[in-house]
Amino acid sequence: MIDFSPLHILAIALVFFLAGAVKGVTGMGLPTVAMGLLGVIMPPVGAAALLIAPSFVTNVWQLFSGPSFAALASRLWLMMLGIAAGAIAGARLLTSDAARWTTMGLGAALTIYAGISLLAWRWSVPAHMERRLSPFIGLATGVITGGTGVFVIPAVPYLQALDLDKEDLIQALGLSFTVSTIALAIGLAGNGAFQFGNIDASALAIAPALLGMGLGQRIRQRVSPAAFRRWFLIGLLLLGLQLVLRPLL
Template identity: 50%
Template sequence: MNTLFGMYHTIGVSLSALVLITFLLAGTVKGMIGMGLPTVAMGLLGLAMLPAQAAALLIVPSMFTNVWQLMAGGHLRGLIRRLWPVLTMICVGTFAGSLWLGIGSGKSMGHALGAALLVYALCGLFLPTLKVPPAAERWLGPLCGLITGIITSATGVFVIPVVPYIQGLGLDRNELVQALGLSFTISTLALGAGLFWNGELGGSEIGASILALIPALLGMMIGQWLRRRISAIWFRRVFFIGMAALGVHLMIAG
């Protein structure tokens, strides 16, 4: 029990409340648009704690919700055959980045997190859906996976450039949702391994992450309820504008 609540005792009541509210909001975003939980969590928690602490907190909520997303649909085997080079290079990039960079505590990592959020938001707002030619998958997929892994190891954000790449493969909606869940699951596992290697993920952090799963799941239910009642296009636009504002703030403040 001490392990389960230890990190929350250490960070205090105010920061603990921020963690719970953040994962409620992050879960709502994921329930609404099918992604965004780690990005929202890293962006908001990055305002008040070190990126490594924020990344450790998101491991269990991200893993659980992405496996849930991954298991929906019947395309898993085919997606693994198609995406294994990307997934492999995500792991390689994350492990290499964890040895080389790691999620540090300096202002430079806060700036890097802000830059990643801003690029992600600008891509979501302005970048048209890419069309990846089948012939390009052989080299572009591993390259996107490697870059995504390196960015993941430094910032805890694992959406750039792999999300635009997967969206450009011409998958149908169910395949796309499952493919994103597969990519995010592998990224979460690789990030967790990198944090553990660098001594940033122990019993206290895992316990705190388990508790963060509760508001994340509640938020997902709220998001699914909202999805039936408001425009998903409007919600996505507001989400990306918010991520851009967070990114700019973190780039300035570090």
């Protein structure tokens, strides 16, 4: 499923280093960048399998770096349940033979996320609607995660709409991404695309991802995060469009 020639190993390491750097600067984006770039050189299901270990390690780190884990877990458990169910079920799409459509789906998810973020489109969720919306947002996020390996739509805009303070938002994103990673791993394993007893290839991506995060945190102190994020989203938009159009050409 995955080509482990020296050139591909180098390419994978560079992808996760870059993805980690983006996460270090912006606080998110490792799965999105990794899936987008790896999708150029391998099928999305192979990229998703490589993503599991580095995504889990970096997201657990982010999850437990804040002060409000118990409160956020209690508040968002319906959303997390929806993510888990949707991702496990949606992984059937990623592991099917329809590589053309999963590549296009990955590209569409990247394009939509980048477009919404560049437009700075924000909405607010009234408190009385949160409990009703959370399971549906979670289920939609899970299905998209299972089908494309991208964790952000619609979870990230929804969590931003809850008007959490900065630290709680970062921790809530860590919770969402961690649940998405675990559920995706279960879904892939259930469909024969990921073996929990043989995660060497995915584990090899942890080191470059962590090195990239360290570099990204240093870059964040020297450049404008807003400017970096804008150019990152423009690149992501172009990459997404390329993945959408490639199977049609």
